[in-house]
Amino acid sequence: MRRTKPLLLGSATAATAALLLALTPQLSAGADEGPGAGTRDARGSRDAPAAAPAAAPLGSPVAENGRLAVCDTKLCNQDGRAVQLNGMSSHGTQWFERCLTDGSLDALAHDWDADVLRVSTYVQEGGYETDPERFTEIAQRVVDQAIERGMYAVIDWHMLSPGDPNANTELAKRFFTDMAARYADQPGVFYEIANEPNGVGWASVKSYAEEIIPVVRRHDPDGVVLVGTRAWSSFGVSDGADEREVIENPVDADNIMYTFHFYAASHGDEYLRTLSRAADELPVFVTEFGTQNYAGEGANDFAMSQRYLDLMREKGISWTNWNFSDDHRSGAVFREGTCNGDEWTGTGVLKEAGVWIRDRIRE
Template structure:
């Protein structure tokens, strides 16, 4: 849910209804719905604190009976301290818990959800000062062509102490464009599989950028064309996720 950029702030009721409709669509298909409050700009989540409380109160009340809804309460905070992000989280999470005491809530981390790495920090600040709430996870994002060994090392270090969910990653550069870095993408997904960390790929769209899974114009096509509509990134991800995981389910 984009908040600025002609998003939620322009028509809260309409956009809240749209999110709820998409949650219903995902539920009908047996899929998880990760409701992401997308506040990349501005990077300070406190700027949208009141909007977040209103939005999540409505969405949680509407979807509390579902067991497939996950809430990501701030996307890629940046330019602010971890203590600011923690303060925001500890005000928004109780709003969700008032309706849904059990849903997983994901908290963005400093430096565009890099556990602080992209701003010269690391996960120690979170480990030493965790959010005071239950059943939460912490977000980590990466783009394989831009973020390599030092990011992988920090994620592995953090995962030994914190529950982490990679709620956004791309096979290309952090801009969302450029060529697919197959070697780095493979290294990342091998690591995530080994650590049993869930991940969501950016982006399931036909945007004219390297990260998109579909070729431009696919969404407006009149017929389904199978794998011919996939980009290099889309083919890479399709081949990867077609291999079953060997994860315990109970």
């Protein structure tokens, strides 16, 4: 089984990582649209587990790499070596909780050899705002399952519409208080505080981040926080901006990374060049991408997707692919109806994009 591959760093960078791990970081100051009617068949609510899960199993990505931290522009393991995580993002749990079972996550961890699972909790569209307790319980169950299998977990606050993350600040504070309090002692958890900010400037996104990050830090001072960038996490490319607005006015916090999203059939060389430049000056995590168009549907552009994957491997950029469900769109990895059964392994249950991305994760 493939494990997270360390990328050797120079001594100065390793020293920075060791310092970050030793100190408590302190704060100084599209394709996501849900399915059509008739597909919203999530399970009912359940009691949350009484305690966070036990330590990761021996030989797993978390057991081998431990708590991760940001060192310079890289994500580094407990030994100060850069790592690249490869894995999948769930779809919205209000629609596709049934795709996140012991069997499916066993397949993701052991058949796909994934390092990381992104757990997407939508805020609107029938999500968290309708029943905060229920959706917190679902998120905690799935994060627990990822940890039990030795995978890292990205806790994704999936705000999308409205695009201003400040519209949901109080809900976000409640959610991340519950999540950070539960996972403070777990080495394998990331906090993605805003999925795809859109329709607002960088100053608004930055101010939101600087209000939410202390909520996480109050409970989990060591967890890596992932900050969405504007224009659907593209560093503002679609609005005529680029990574310079973040480089010149970064979020005032330590141990954070910035997110970038792309869809290969829609986002070509301009997006690719922006990601390449940004990763040279900022810590970047691609928490969502697809081989289709920006709606997560249509024909797959595997050639352009491979160019992105080659770049991310070259620069050590971690990624999660959208999405681990059986939605009817081509971007969902499972064939429709798969999540109603109990067969998860191999390629027979996968769509074309699922076969392709499974192979890339297993490489």
